[in-house]
Amino acid sequence: xxxxxxxxxxxxxxxxxxxxxxxxxxxxxxxxxxxxxxxxxxxxxxxxxxxxxxxxxxxxxxxxxxxxxxxxxx
Numbered sequence: 140x141x142x143x144x145x146x147x148x149x150x151x152x153x154x155x156x157x158x159x160x161x162x163x164x165x166x167x168x169x170x171x172x173x174x175x176x177x178x179x180x181x182x183x184x185x186x187x188x189x190x191x192x193x194x195x196x197x198x199x200x201x202x203x204x205x206x207x208x209x210x211x212x213x
Contacts, residue, residue, distance in 0.1 A: 172200060
């Protein structure tokens, strides 16, 4: 079954050959970290949660807290 992940349709976890982040991985992180969290995004891009957190920091992303999510839906 295909899933929309960011701007990509994926039917499997990304297989990576090197340690550098690809543009596709960046987009998946950018488009999904708020909804899925770092541990779920890490599974999608075959990386550790700490790697996703580190990359998010480099991209200057902020994780949405539970309180912020409640305000957004209110």
